[in-house]
Amino acid sequence: MRVLPAAIIGLAIIIASVIWVFLPSLLIEEESFDGPAIDSGARIEIEMLNQRVEDLQIRIDELSQEVAEVKARPVPQSAPTFNTAPQEQEPFQPSGPNDIIDAYAQVVLIANRKEVNQGLQIAGPSYLARTFGPPREQLSDRCEQMTNRRLADKLVLEKVGPIRVQMLQPAVDSLRRVFENIRLTDPDLYARINTAGALCVRQIRGTRGRASTHAFGLAVDLNIDGVLDTLGDGKTQLGLTILADFFRSEGWVWGAAWRREDSMHFEVSRQKLDEWISEGRL
Incomplete structure (x- = not known):
């Protein structure tokens, strides 16, 4: 019976050593993103390994408790006999579906969310109204038809990558490049990309006559597997954090940085919009 505590203690020491060696490397921050060719799998693996470290720590605590209980038991006077016959091993059982694929919909905290747009400017309601005029003469709280002739003539309804959207033509072309980079x-x-909508010509809720970027056909709301993000909780689906890198490379702003976090929201930046205007595309 003295062998059992020693074996359990030994196992706990081995697990603790593994954690001590590999935990620092798991907690190293990722390097900043420089382009669309990111390693999505690595990011997801880090999330999974962090969880495994926590599980190992819990197991060590359980082993310590078992050791204490074994030490407290009375020692038998005669040595027990053991069955030394070889035991037949059970066949290997698959552990389940691919963890990496399942992790895309996992909800996580958004790291450094105030910095996710890295210098990109938002266009904003005032700038859009000065540049294009209102998207329609009268704005209500309902999504209505766009009547601004300059913009309405450039509206298109198309299937772009895995979703169907109605937006301004330059925005659709740009969104198509983003999705193609993600696909490759x-x-x-x-x-697994899904949408909660794009064009919606109405005033921002709680305001009078102020139109959001959606009202100009320059924004889209996305999610993973059709599950809507909770507005303002500082968290999002892991898949959306990956999408954000591709959008930023194309000059789109991510709503995760808003004071009231809106991580489903992606919109064209002011820099990209000015570029399209200078090219005569808007």
Whole structure:
């Protein structure tokens, strides 16, 4: 019976050593993103490994408790006999579906969310109204038809990548490039992208006559597997954090940085909009 506590203690020491060696490397911050060719799998693996470290720590605590209980038991006077016959091993059982694929919809905290747009400017309601005029003469709280002739003539309704959207033509062309980069880099994530809408010509809720970027056909709301994000909680689906890197490279702003976090929201930046205007595309 003295062998059992020693074996359990030994196992706990081995697990603690593994954690001590590998935990620092797991907690190293990721390098900043420089382009669309990111390693989505690595990011997801880090999340999974962090969880495994926590599980190992819990197991160590359980082993310590078992050791204490074994030490407290009375020692038998005669040595027990053991069955030394070889035991037949059970066949290997698969552990389940691919953890990396399942992790795209996992909800996580948004790291450094105030810095996710890295210098990109928002266009904003005032700038959009000065540049294009209002999207329609009278704005209500309902989504209505766009009547601004300059913009309405450039509206298109198209299937773009895995979703169908109605937006201004330059925005659709740009969104198509974003989705193509995602498809080539991470086809599993690409297949699970869904939308909560794009064009919606109405005033921002709680305001009078102020139109959001959605009202100008320059924004889209996205999610993973059709599950809507909770507005303002500082968290989002892991897949959306990956999408944000691709959008930023194309000059789109992510709503995760808003004072009231809106991580489903992606909109064209002011820099990209000015570029399209200078090219005569808007």
